[in-house]
Amino acid sequence: MKRYLSAMGGLIIVLLLFPTLLTAQMENQPYVTVTTMHFDFSDEGNNYGTWKAAEQEYREKVINKNDLIRGTAVYTHLYTEDSREVVFVQVYDSWEDIEKAQERNGELAQESWPDEAERNAFFDKLNSHYSEWHSDQIYRMMPGAKYLAQPAEKDMVLYVRINYMAYPEDGSQEEFMEGYNWFIENMVNKNEIAKAYYPHIHAWGTDRREMVDAWLYDSMADVEKAGDRMEELWNEGLPEEAQRKAMGEKMGKYFLGHHKDMLYTYIHDLSKATMTQGTN
Template identity: 45%
Template sequence: MKTIKGLFAALAGVLLLSSTSTIAQEQTRPEFVTITTMHWNMDNKDFKMEEWKAVEKEYLDKVTMKNEHVVAASFYLHRMTPDNTELVYVQSYPSWEAIGKAATRNAELEKASWPDEKARKTFLKKRDAYYSPMHSDEIYATMSNAKPMTAKPTLDMICYVRKGHFAYGDGTDEEFDAISKEYFDNVTNKNEFIKGYYPMAHAWGSDRTEFLEAYFFDSMADLEKMFDRDTELFEAHWKDEASRKSMAEKGAKYFDNRHGDYIYTYVAGLAK
């Protein structure tokens, strides 16, 4: 059922790949998300997590929180991923144009917050010293059928990311829309262990087939419980084997069988 769950959750946003105007029509959510995968500077022998948090908190308060072009921003630390040196920085924006404007605004706010050039360079150098020069950037388009968190978290959370890939073949927009919404309404949205769910599709980057689903949980235990609860909800809505098989067959042509799983710690104190 884990495969069935991921399969149908993926369908929640496929329609937007062929119709970006749908995104623009939904003014209640950001339009784009940038994901920067960074790496710790492993040569920094004096690294202390609390000191890193303090530096990033200062930048958050003085710059990011005041940047009107950034809707949200957050850090994610490696928990179960292929590379223990990585950390991920995510920002969301109301439009494509806002991405460029945000960078310009950051520079303005940095000068305003540290008007003395020497002090500003010292702080930014200290901040940069935590990270390796190597990083990668991807931009994703947000999707419908998200389950936003009801309040900004005050404690660290578990973030489970499922990276899948769309297949481009037979199918119709109408069928996409119908089966994705039906699954979301009756399974994902009803699963009480899922505190937040955010689907995203590739907009700019290395792989146009990429599809990301970010799930938020209070604990690792709740992540495990999600799968069993999904099964219960799935079987409660599609009550017989024939209807379950029909749903699976409809969805199968819209994605391929590749996916990757990643688990991060969402850092509550470093989020906008």
């Protein structure tokens, strides 16, 4: 079973589908691959502990040694539509590095398990913790991401909001980015409760309208506090009701108005947090 996404020579698809509204703003922004898999502990002896041990070994011997992978994160279900979900996120400098990284993973695997029988046995055991079905998406990180100040020392909570973009005829890149930059400055950079914020937009996958907000918090208690803090920052940044109404109308036309919400556990010791605050 192929664990991670291949670029599949699909750059032309990205160029055709990537929203022109934001194309000029995305130069030098990293690519983000998201692979969603599903636990299957039906094999005798398989459980969360054996899964984590196998993944830890794979990361120590392969993923963490792969310099083409700028960062990785592993998330498990907390409040999603499927309790079996486990999500693997990887960050790359370029589209080409996605493909190169898979080749490098193969090289590192052969170096770590030079005996083919041992190598196959390890990956058979690792993959036995998952069902065969999985999904892949590629996103592009947007400007204004807020990275962890330092690598996490404990598991955390990730709140994911999937928004669906509209492309109004009277919209413009300048108008959208003006509102977006205000949001980053006032709602993200001043938000001490959110330890990290990862905004990313569709580049390849099932729905070109997706724009994803991912917020990382210390705890569920902080997730609950976050709504009140966001309202406070909104009112502080736009103290007049007329200002808030105008901003809501201006930015609201760029979104369809419906969204999805999900909560995941961030597994800190299976993650490679090379992208911390101060990196881009």
